[in-house]
Amino acid sequence: MIYLDNNATTPVDPEVSDAILSSLKRDFGNPSSTHSIGQRARDVIEKSRMLISELIGCKSAEIYFTSGGTESNNLAIIGIAERPKRGHIITSVIEHPSVLNPCRYLESRGFQVTYLPVDSAGMVVIDEFKKSIKKDTILITIMHANNETGVLQSVGEIGAIAGERGIPFHIDAAQSTGKMPVNVSQVKADMMTIVSHKFYGPKGIGALYLRDGLELSPILFGAGHERGLRPGTENVHGIVGLGKACELAKMNIRNRVAHATKLCEMLFRGLTEKIDGIRLNGHETLRLPNTLNICIHGIDSTDLLESIKDKVAASSGSACHAGQRKPSPVLKAMGLSDVDAMSSLRLSVGKDNTEEEIKEAVEIIAAMVKILNLNSK
Numbered sequence: 014m015i016y017l018d019n020n021a022t023t024p025v026d027p028e029v030s031d032a033i034l035s036s037l038k039r040d041f042g043n044p045s046s047t048h049s050i051g052q053r054a055r056d057v058i059e060k061s062r063m064l065i066s067e068l069i070g071c072k073s074a075e076i077y078f079t080s081g082g083t084e085s086n087n088l089a090i091i092g093i094a095e096r097p098k099r100g101h102i103i104t105s106v107i108e109h110p111s112v113l114n115p116c117r118y119l120e121s122r123g124f125q126v127t128y129l130p131v132d133s134a135g136m137v138v139i140d141e142f143k144k145s146i147k148k149d150t151i152l153i154t155i156m157h158a159n160n161e162t163g164v165l166q167s168v169g170e171i172g173a174i175a176g177e178r179g180i181p182f183h184i185d186a187a188q189s190t191g192k193m194p195v196n197v198s199q200v201k202a203d204m205m206t207i208v209s210h211k212f213y214g215p216k217g218i219g220a221l222y223l224r225d226g227l228e229l230s231p232i233l234f235g236a237g238h239e240r241g242l243r244p245g246t247e248n249v250h251g252i253v254g255l256g257k258a259c260e261l262a263k264m265n266i267r268n269r270v271a272h273a274t275k276l277c278e279m280l281f282r283g284l285t286e287k288i289d290g291i292r293l294n295g296h297e298t299l300r301l302p303n304t305l306n307i308c309i310h311g312i313d314s315t316d317l318l319e320s321i322k323d324k325v326a327a328s329s330g331s332a333c334h335a336g337q338r339k340p341s342p343v344l345k346a347m348g349l350s351d352v353d354a355m356s357s358l359r360l361s362v363g364k365d366n367t368e369e370e371i372k373e374a375v376e377i378i379a380a381m382v383k384i385l386n387l388n389s390k
């Protein structure tokens with residue numbers, strides 16, 4: 014089985030699972046307990062906080078642990094909006110549902126939301142973004158890398174404009190952290206979402222970077238964990254796993270970028286040589302090094318993936334809603350027709366993929382496209 018679905022999730026690195034297992038056995042104390050068993054658990058949490066901060070270039074006190082990307086995004090968006098209790102929010106149409114749905118929720122509570130469109134390369138247009146800023150804009154939330162296309166937004170530019178106006182800027186960096194260098198000062202984030210299972214850590218754990226001095230309201234209510242922002246006894250072994258994943262990412266980021274770039278190029282070249290009518294979806298260069306989203310003319314990508322599901326794992330350009338296949342809203346927002354979106358395929362490589370696997374995947378996909386094409390004639 015060749016796993017090319019690393020944007021959905023990644024396998025847990027063996028060093029991460031070893032760290033989790035020993036922590037599960039060793040650090041069973043409650044980190045809020047004052048005795049030494051509790052304090053040992055507290056110490057490993059603080060070590061992980063430091064490892065995350067070192068990966069993204071912030072202070073360790075600016076990291077808050079959550080249950081993952083969905084919660085970090087909800088906390089950033091609703092946590093900001095809870096303060097003025099009204100105002101205007103800017104986001105984009107290609108955000109993950111864990112950003113779009115809190116925005117829709119706030120809309121239903123009387124907030125105004127601008128959903129910026131994207132151009133055919135999948136990018137938010139800076140001029141349109143500038144025009145959308147209002148006097149009462151309380152938050153800008155734009156993703157770093159899109160999960161489907163890998164396209165990178167101009168977050169540094171957006172953040173600089175937000176900073177000049179004193180508007181908090183949140184970045185959903187679920188897909189970019191650990192896959193490429195991400196530094197909070199460079200991307201000019203006031204808040205940033207980090208998701209462990211997208212870069213070889215465990216699921217159900219994530220973090221929110223919150224710039225020192227920026228006030229946020231909690232969205233869960235309980236005891237005073239995470240300095241009152243996120244109550245609940247900490248997921249100690251998950252936090253240890255996330256910390257280890259960050260440590261490994263920091264050490265290996267250059268190799269990961271180089272490896273992913275090489276494999277993606279091989280994949281694209283191999284597929285275009287063997288299959289007619291392939292088009293790349295999204296910006297040619299401003300993209301994650303590991304993500305290839307392609308449209309294969311005349312093919313239903315769901316049928317294709319179904320036919321090779323025991324050999325190659327990847328994702329299609331459609332999603333199932335209430336038993337009906339719907340084209341991806343992200344691809345539609347870039348101007349793709351329903352048919353082209355349904356013909357699109359997301360291949361996302363990871364650090365453990367090999368060149369041999371890529372060659373084999375090209376052969377398998379090309380052979381199946383040939384069969385499907387013949388069948389459709």
Ligand SMILES: Cc1ncc(COP(=O)(O)O)c(C=O)c1O
Nearest residue numbers: 081082083109111160187188208
């Ligand atoms: C861009 C983006 N944001 C947020 C999330 C949500 O992460 P989780 O499902 O771990 O809560 C994902 C996961 O697919 C994602 O790709």
